[in-house]
Every structure is written in structure tokens, then in C-alpha cells.
Amino acid sequence: MSDHAPTSASPRVAAIIVAAGSGQRMISTDASHTEHIPKQFRDLGGKPVICWSLDAFTKHQNVSSIILVVGQGQEAQAQAIIDKHFGHYAHIVSIITGGATRMQSVRNGIAALSEAGFDGFVAIHDAARPLLKHHILDKLIDHLATSSAQDLVGVIPVLPVSDSLKQINDSLITDVIDRDKASAAQTPQLFRLHSIAALYDNIAHENITDDASLAMSAGLNVATIMGTRSLMKLTYEEDFTILEHLSRAGGNRQNIGPAMDIRVGNGFDVHKFGDKPGPITLCGITVESEYGLTAHSDGDVGLHALCDALFGALADGDIGSHFPPSDDQWKNADSARFLDYAVEQCHNAKASILHLDLTLICEYPKITPHRDAMRKRIAEITGLDIGRIAVKATTSEGLGFTGRREGIAAQATATICYNGAESS
The missing domain is CATH 3.30.1330.50 (2-C-methyl-D-erythritol 2,4-cyclodiphosphate synthase)
Known part of the structure; x- marks a missing residue:
């Protein structure tokens, strides 16, 4: 693995981009093939989905190493995409094979960073959230780097929930969840590598849905920043349609906000x-x-x-x-x-x-x-x-x-x- 020095005094950041899923909830084929195309390799706004996250991380001044975690048998396809779109940054991108679950894939990525001797912050990001902007990364890094809380191990972006929340059992409402106390977690989730690595070394079960939950299960503190709705996750086919419109409306211009x-x-x-x-x-x-x-x-x-x-x-x-x-x-x-x-x-x-x-x-x-x-x-x-x-x-x-x-x-x-x- 190669890395390059960050260009500011802020902490060095490594990124783990999780792109090992099969995307079974989003079944789609192109016009010339009948096999299922995993969503991370489908075209979005003129380029494969994984290119969006790679673009965001390769061009951020504090990111010095990137681990792209793909599914078994997807390594050559991912390498071809990097060679085509990110030749200038290929020296900081390493492709590794993921596991059967997201947690296993993240664990493999963290192990690769630890073996390379990286010691800094790690941003764990789902490739299925393609429209990542630099201002989110900046806020995450700044919050974790400047926090005076000694027991703070990470920070994640969240969004308030606007819909009424119900607990359902066998299609019947069994309880009402207070939405004022609920938030939707997004990625990237930023942690001190040594803190989160220790948790993944000793993970007891695989049913934890994100990295913040793993930290919290160990009694550690994780802070939040305000996320953005453009960081929505590609899960179902209709999500793809929405993000296609968002990408063409401005997502293909990295970090261009309303006042361009x-x-x-x-x-x-x-x-x-x-x-x-x-x-x-x-x-x-x-x-x-x-x-x-x-x-x-x-x-x-x-x-x-x-x-x-x-x-x-x-x-x-x-x-x-x-x-x-x-x-x-x-x-x-x-x-x-x-x-x-x-x-x-x-x-x-x-x-x-x-x-x-x-x-x-x-x-x-x-x-x-x-x-x-x-x-x-x-x-x-x-x-x-x-x-x-x-x-x-x-x-x-x-x-x-x-x-x-x-x-x-x-x-x-x-x-x-x-x-x-x-x-x-």
C-alpha cells in the first residue's frame, strides 16, 4: 500500500470504501447482458457508482490512503475502473477482497490499514452513498480533531427523521417511536483507527449494522454532525432514479454548492x-x-x-x-x-x-x-x-x-x- 502526505496540518485520514455487496435488493440488467450487475458497478451520471466515492476521497487534501473493498471475483473489474478513471491516484488506492457481511468487509479493510502501519483517522464509507461532498468530510475531521472529550472515538453524519415512526409486528403497529429522539445514520463514519481496530479485532457478532453501533456496544462515545440528504443510500431501484437526477443536476461537479x-x-x-x-x-x-x-x-x-x-x-x-x-x-x-x-x-x-x-x-x-x-x-x-x-x-x-x-x-x-x- 502506498500513501502520500496530506497537504495541511490536519490529521492524516485513510478511507475504507465498502463496495463488496451483491445488491440483491436492486436487481437490474443492462441491454446487452442478462446477468445481475452489482449496484456499485452500475453507471450513475456517466460513470460507475464506485467512482463517485473514489473521486471524493482521492481529491481530499487529508486523505493519504484508500482501501477499496470489493466482493470476491470483482477485483479485476474494480482495478480496470481505477486504471481508467484514477490513474493519477492509483498509488494511494489498494483493492482488497471483502467478506460475506459488511462487518467482515470493514474488518478486512481495517486489518489492511493496520498491517501497513497507518496511524490516524479512518473514514468508513459505503460506496452505495455516492454523492459524498468534501464539506461533510471537512466537518467530520474538524470535529474529531478539535474535540476536547478524551473518550470520543468517532463522529458520524446524521439526519433528523421527518416521518412518523412505528414499530411493526406481523403488519400491525405495536408501538410509536418518538421521532424527536431518532436520527438516520449516514456514512462516512470517522474514527480514530486504533480505537475502532481494537473493536473489530474482538467483534462478537455480525448483526451490528454500522460502525458507530459497534463503538457504542463497547460503551464508547460517538458524536454526530448534520448530514445531507444528497448522501442517501442506493438500496432499491427507485433510489437509483432519484440519485441519477441528483448527480446530473450537480453531483458530477465535486463540491459545487449553491453559490458556485x-x-x-x-x-x-x-x-x-x-x-x-x-x-x-x-x-x-x-x-x-x-x-x-x-x-x-x-x-x-x-x-x-x-x-x-x-x-x-x-x-x-x-x-x-x-x-x-x-x-x-x-x-x-x-x-x-x-x-x-x-x-x-x-x-x-x-x-x-x-x-x-x-x-x-x-x-x-x-x-x-x-x-x-x-x-x-x-x-x-x-x-x-x-x-x-x-x-x-x-x-x-x-x-x-x-x-x-x-x-x-x-x-x-x-x-x-x-x-x-x-x-x-
């Missing part, structure tokens, strides 16, 4: 051809060229323009201020490092990258044959879905330095959204 702070940055860069032979590096891939590009780094004009677009959207200088050409450590450097840094700056500022648009301006070399490979490489570096990345090419109709084949220019636009507070 969307910003756009532009980037432009130029590099000239030199006397040395090619190939050249464009958008992170090698492209055959008679001559190489003159630059202090590898001369990747496409990635440089994307960096400046992101820095512009952040109002955070330009590529030269972050990686000055006077500094020898950047000589012949791989520009993927620059773009990776720009992406991290966005995450540190709690800004989500919504879209990247790049235009390469040159008479030579031909870009179109390489366009898809360029988009794929940019997706790997940034962690974005390839559908959010555009690479285009044009010529200057023989005019100017690009028209005379003296060099290549690139123009980029980046759209980001600052993740403000969201109402529940």
Missing part, C-alpha cells in the same frame, strides 16, 4: 525549433520531429500552457514564478512534474478542475494522429476524466513564426470551481 465560485484561466506558451534533432515532447508524449524544441525543461509547450491556465485560474503567478528557468534543477525536467504541481495547487486551494481546453498552433508536426494519446496522458497526470480534456490543433495559414515552421505555440483554458460551503 467558478473561475477561468488562460495560458499561452511558445518554444522554437533548434538545431538539435528530435523527437519532441508534446502533451506528455513523444512525437517524431526533425528538430527538437529549445527550452530549459523538456520544452513541452502544451503542458506549459495548461500549467499557466491553472495558475491563472488560481491567480497564483505563472509557470516561470514556480519553476524559474534560472534554476538548474528544472533543466531538462519532465513537464508532467509541472502540471502535477499545478493540479496539487488546485487541490490545496480546495478548487476542483472542471475542464481543460488546449489548442496547439503549428504547421509541423501533425497533431491529429496523436490527439487521443495526448488527451489520455493529460488525464493520467491530472486525474481528470478524459471527457473533460480537449486537445485541438490549428495552423496559422503560413503566417508568422509558426507558419514558417520556426516553432510551436499553445493556448490553453482551464475552468475550476472553488469548493465553498454547501447547504444540506
Whole structure:
């Protein structure tokens, strides 16, 4: 298991995403197959359900390790999804096999973290609650990290119950439950790993429905924060229909609340051809060229323009201020490092990258044959879905330095959204 250091002074957090269920209460097939598709692998808003939780955790600044717990025989399918959608974060995601029950699956996840030597907070989350937002994670972490209660081991999101509650036996009402004293528990549920791990090591029975109940059964204190209705759980087919609408209405934009702070940055860069032979590096891939590009780094004009677009959207200088050409450590450097840094700056500022648009301006070399490979490489570096990345090419109709084949220019636009507070 690999992990990366958190980018703030807050405690390190590991996530366990439980996605090992068979989803028998939600039977559905697609148009081309007759077998049952577990709900965690069904499409929701244009991507598999598990991608939503992975997206939330991989892009949170305090999450340094993720355990994805899947059912036996689902490991290869889960790995393919991570490779496709989360190549940039694959080093912090580990796939393990779950058990016959949720409690067994969580226990396997906790054991993996303990064996890796992780010591921090653990967020245990059901993949069946896909629309997790960063503000919920922030509140959970802040509450547990700042609590003065020495005996507090965890905190969970809850919602007040609005319906009248009845106790039923054989279809007859046998009692009325006071809804003012009841709340609906949600996930993720955040705990101090050493406290919850000890409970799972000695679990006596499997009929406990969530991690907070396990802690409470041991006499430990668990606090609550206000949850959000968008964290509803996929259980029945009609739930899927509701969440499909919610995801398309805004869930596919991580953490965009009612007051959206969307910003756009532009980037432009130029590099000239030199006397040395090619190939050249464009958008992170090698492209055959008679001559190489003159630059202090590898001369990747496409990635440089994307960096400046992101820095512009952040109002955070330009590529030269972050990686000055006077500094020898950047000589012949791989520009993927620059773009990776720009992406991290966005995450540190709690800004989500919504879209990247790049235009390469040159008479030579031909870009179109390489366009898809360029988009794929940019997706790997940034962690974005390839559908959010555009690479285009044009010529200057023989005019100017690009028209005379003296060099290549690139123009980029980046759209980001600052993740403000969201109402529940």
C-alpha cells in the first residue's frame, strides 16, 4: 500500500470504501447482458457508482490512503475502473477482497490499514452513498480533531427523521417511536483507527449494522454532525432514479454548492525549433520531429500552457514564478512534474478542475494522429476524466513564426470551481 502526505496540518485520514455487496435488493440488467450487475458497478451520471466515492476521497487534501473493498471475483473489474478513471491516484488506492457481511468487509479493510502501519483517522464509507461532498468530510475531521472529550472515538453524519415512526409486528403497529429522539445514520463514519481496530479485532457478532453501533456496544462515545440528504443510500431501484437526477443536476461537479465560485484561466506558451534533432515532447508524449524544441525543461509547450491556465485560474503567478528557468534543477525536467504541481495547487486551494481546453498552433508536426494519446496522458497526470480534456490543433495559414515552421505555440483554458460551503 502506498500513501502520500496530506497537504495541511490536519490529521492524516485513510478511507475504507465498502463496495463488496451483491445488491440483491436492486436487481437490474443492462441491454446487452442478462446477468445481475452489482449496484456499485452500475453507471450513475456517466460513470460507475464506485467512482463517485473514489473521486471524493482521492481529491481530499487529508486523505493519504484508500482501501477499496470489493466482493470476491470483482477485483479485476474494480482495478480496470481505477486504471481508467484514477490513474493519477492509483498509488494511494489498494483493492482488497471483502467478506460475506459488511462487518467482515470493514474488518478486512481495517486489518489492511493496520498491517501497513497507518496511524490516524479512518473514514468508513459505503460506496452505495455516492454523492459524498468534501464539506461533510471537512466537518467530520474538524470535529474529531478539535474535540476536547478524551473518550470520543468517532463522529458520524446524521439526519433528523421527518416521518412518523412505528414499530411493526406481523403488519400491525405495536408501538410509536418518538421521532424527536431518532436520527438516520449516514456514512462516512470517522474514527480514530486504533480505537475502532481494537473493536473489530474482538467483534462478537455480525448483526451490528454500522460502525458507530459497534463503538457504542463497547460503551464508547460517538458524536454526530448534520448530514445531507444528497448522501442517501442506493438500496432499491427507485433510489437509483432519484440519485441519477441528483448527480446530473450537480453531483458530477465535486463540491459545487449553491453559490458556485467558478473561475477561468488562460495560458499561452511558445518554444522554437533548434538545431538539435528530435523527437519532441508534446502533451506528455513523444512525437517524431526533425528538430527538437529549445527550452530549459523538456520544452513541452502544451503542458506549459495548461500549467499557466491553472495558475491563472488560481491567480497564483505563472509557470516561470514556480519553476524559474534560472534554476538548474528544472533543466531538462519532465513537464508532467509541472502540471502535477499545478493540479496539487488546485487541490490545496480546495478548487476542483472542471475542464481543460488546449489548442496547439503549428504547421509541423501533425497533431491529429496523436490527439487521443495526448488527451489520455493529460488525464493520467491530472486525474481528470478524459471527457473533460480537449486537445485541438490549428495552423496559422503560413503566417508568422509558426507558419514558417520556426516553432510551436499553445493556448490553453482551464475552468475550476472553488469548493465553498454547501447547504444540506
